[in-house]
Amino acid sequence: MIPLLQSLVDAVSAGAIYALAALGIGLVFGIMRLANLAHGEIITGSAYTLIFLWEFSWPLALIASAVVGVVIALAMNFAVFHWLRAQSPATLLIASFGLSILFQRLYDAAFGTNVRTAPVGSGLSQSIAMGGIRINILSVITIVLGVVLLIAVHLFLTRTSIGLQVKAASSDFRMARILGVRSGFVIAITFAISGLLAAAVAFALTTQSGAVGPTFGVQATLFGLVGAVLGGLSKLSGAVVGGFAVGVVLSLFTSWLPPWANDFRTALVYVFVIIALVVAPNGLLAGRSKKDRT
Amino acid sequence: MTHGKAPSPTAVRRLLAPAWVVDLWTLAVPLAAVYLFTSAGSALSGSARVDLGYALVNLIIVVALWVFVGNSGVLSFGHIGFVAIGAWTMSLLTIEPLVKSNLLPTLFPFVQDASASPVVALIMGAIMGGIVAFLSALVLMKLNGLEAGIATFALLQVIVQVLTYWDKIGPKSGQSMVGIPASFDLPVVMSIAMLVIVVAWLYQQSTSARLLRASRDDIAAAPASGINVFKHRVIAFAVSGALAGIGGALWAQTNRVVQASQFNLDFTFLTIAMLVIGGMLSLWGAVVGTIVISTLNHFLGLLEGGLEIGSVTVSIPSGSRLIVLGLSLILILILRPGGITNGREAVWPFEKKLDFLTQAQRTFD
Numbered sequence: 001m002i003p004l005l006q007s008l009v010d011a012v013s014a015g016a017i018y019a020l021a022a023l024g025i026g027l028v029f030g031i032m033r034l035a036n037l038a039h040g041e042i043i044t045g046s047a048y049t050l051i052f053l054w055e056f057s058w059p060l061a062l063i064a065s066a067v068v069g070v071v072i073a074l075a076m077n078f079a080v081f082h083w084l085r086a087q088s089p090a091t092l093l094i095a096s097f098g099l100s101i102l103f104q105r106l107y108d109a110a111f112g113t114n115v116r117t118a119p120v121g122s123g124l125s126q127s128i129a130m131g132g133i134r135i136n137i138l139s140v141i142t143i144v145l146g147v148v149l150l151i152a153v154h155l156f157l158t159r160t161s162i163g164l165q166v167k168a169a170s171s172d173f174r175m176a177r178i179l180g181v182r183s184g185f186v187i188a189i190t191f192a193i194s195g196l197l198a199a200a201v202a203f204a205l206t207t208q209s210g211a212v213g214p215t216f217g218v219q220a221t222l223f224g225l226v227g228a229v230l231g232g233l234s235k236l237s238g239a240v241v242g243g244f245a246v247g248v249v250l251s252l253f254t255s256w257l258p259p260w261a262n263d264f265r266t267a268l269v270y271v272f273v274i275i276a277l278v279v280a281p282n283g284l285l286a287g288r289s290k291k292d293r294t
Numbered sequence: 295m296t297h298g299k300a301p302s303p304t305a306v307r308r309l310l311a312p313a314w315v316v317d318l319w320t321l322a323v324p325l326a327a328v329y330l331f332t333s334a335g336s337a338l339s340g341s342a343r344v345d346l347g348y349a350l351v352n353l354i355i356v357v358a359l360w361v362f363v364g365n366s367g368v369l370s371f372g373h374i375g376f377v378a379i380g381a382w383t384m385s386l387l388t389i390e391p392l393v394k395s396n397l398l399p400t401l402f403p404f405v406q407d408a409s410a411s412p413v414v415a416l417i418m419g420a421i422m423g424g425i426v427a428f429l430s431a432l433v434l435m436k437l438n439g440l441e442a443g444i445a446t447f448a449l450l451q452v453i454v455q456v457l458t459y460w461d462k463i464g465p466k467s468g469q470s471m472v473g474i475p476a477s478f479d480l481p482v483v484m485s486i487a488m489l490v491i492v493v494a495w496l497y498q499q500s501t502s503a504r505l506l507r508a509s510r511d512d513i514a515a516a517p518a519s520g521i522n523v524f525k526h527r528v529i530a531f532a533v534s535g536a537l538a539g540i541g542g543a544l545w546a547q548t549n550r551v552v553q554a555s556q557f558n559l560d561f562t563f564l565t566i567a568m569l570v571i572g573g574m575l576s577l578w579g580a581v582v583g584t585i586v587i588s589t590l591n592h593f594l595g596l597l598e599g600g601l602e603i604g605s606v607t608v609s610i611p612s613g614s615r616l617i618v619l620g621l622s623l624i625l626i627l628i629l630r631p632g633g634i635t636n637g638r639e640a641v642w643p644f645e646k647k648l649d650f651l652t653q654a655q656r657t658f659d
Binding site: 091 | 369433434436437438439440441443444445447448449451452455456458459460467559560563566567570611613614616617619620621623624627628631
């Protein structure tokens with residue numbers, strides 16, 4: 001069946017985007033016990049940068065959007081989360097909610113409620129014919145980008161000294177500190193990587209839509225977070241697979257649900273989320289229970 | 295052995311003030327504050343009265359939120375869903391039948407025919423909110439911490455999505471319900487808000503709420519002491535959902551236009567921020583937070599519209615309210631995580647500093 005393969009490619013590409021969002025959120029959660037709702041506003045910041053600079057110079061736009069992502073992530077850490085490190089995960093969550101709404105209003109005040117548009121990556125939105133079916137280049141590129149970044153983060157965490165420190169701090173923060181891991185530095189590095197991942201998500205999403213508004217990053221963050229919690233925030237691979245699954249399921253629902261049910265696809269996804277959480281509160285893929293950071 | 299000079303804690307307490315006076319004080323102060331706030335607001339201009347209407351409705355919603363969050367210590371992002379259900383009930387029951395059949399032709403016949411007086415509709419809103427909260431609590435209340443937060447958020451999304459798209463119980467997606475009569479004026483809304491505070495206070499005094507607070511303070515020890523945490527959370531969630539339904543019903547007749555997309559994350563944020571800024575763990579905190587933020591928002595709203603001070607017109611960009619609210623919330627969390635009241639109820643002021651034992655006993659009450 002021809003459209004099946006096409007919808008599968010689309011689904012995998014949607015899954016790749018949410019997997020990247022879930023990875024960015026999961027990394028920070030692992031080290032801070034912070035489920036950062038304001039991750040979406042990092043995505044939005046990077047996306048605005050792409051939109052504004054793309055027609056001026058696209059390589060510059062790409063670099064600048066990555067820099068903006070990292071800068072916003074670090075700024076959030078040093079201005080807000082750094083001061084809340086002793087607080088409970090619930091307090092951190094509320095703070096990130098406040099930060100998220102704050103950034104949305106600031107974007108609104110600076111760039112207006114209406115979307116800003118630019119043909120970001122317009123060359124990529126063509127389709128190629130392959131064996132009788134048409135496949136969107138953008139979907140393929142999104143998948144490749146997702147795979148490359150996932151491998152890069154994996155290599156960073158397992159092969160570099162700093163990465164190993166992040167990993168150690170993530171599995172047992174206090175022990176890692178006692179063993180000489182510089183906590184402030186490791187947290188900053190983690191935020192920086194989540195900023196880079198947010199910039200990648202921003203690129204994938206802006207090439208799809210070409211339009212950015214103040215709440216641009218909210219959806220990707222919510223589904224990424226939901227996926228990460230479903231898969232299990234205590235284990236990065238769980239978070240990534242969870243994010244991926246949510247993207248795939250949503251995309252398949254969009255292509256295959258009958259029209260009357262299609263309206264309810266988001267509701268269906270969230271019903272699954274509730275069921276999955278009740279069945280496996282620590283995440284469907286979590287190996288062990290979470291440890292609180294003190 | 296002589297114990298003559300060391301009276302027992304209860305004796306000390308009786309000397310100072312009867313326990314019921316101290317307890318009632320925690321109810322009287324919030325009620326008085328709401329009364330004074332409403333009186334002051336009513337004395338001001340027309341726009342203040344409009345804002346006051348919304349402030350009282352928000353007060354009900356925040357107190358409802360406190361009933362669950364404050365007593366259980368579990369965060370809920372889902373209460374605006376019960377507010378939406380209350381608003382839906384009020385709208386469907388009180389819009390003129392003729393207007394309703396033109397506006398909402400796709401309704402189930404029994405919904406189409408249903409009609410009620412505003413008071414009955416308000417009670418129905420509470421019942422519907424309570425039922426949905428009770429049923430969802432049976433599923434959700436097994437969860438703790440972050441998972442509970444995400445699950446209540448998922449619940450909000452499910453409710454809002456269903457209300458958006460299911461045209462058998464509401465308008466077609468993207469359309470709104472209009473023509474909801476404004477049945478209650480300010481004094482009535484204030485009385486209902488006070489009644490909601492009394493219900494929340496009575497709940498707070500109940501055994502169930504005390505046991506729930508014990509589980510809030512130590513989630514490991516409470517079940518070990520034989521407390522059925524699940525049961526008491528379900529009760530709190532249902533009571534809280536019913537009160538939120540009342541808030542929703544009043545919101546509908548205050549706003550008079552109801553659409554599913556209004557029950558969004560901004561609304562959720564506003565109510566959570568009010569609760570956290572006032573002090574999440576006390577009823578007094580819920581009241582203080584709502585009054586402070588509503589007052590602040592009113593004056594920011596005036597500034598957004600442009601305020602003339604002498605010969606200078608001061609104005610700030612629209613959207614400043616949420617910017618200030620976001621900043622206030624973050625600052626409170628950093629500087630005073632317990633909120634303005636630091637999670638305490640209104641304290642009986644005519645009492646000398648309590649000795650250690652009495653203080654300990656108060657803490658356990």
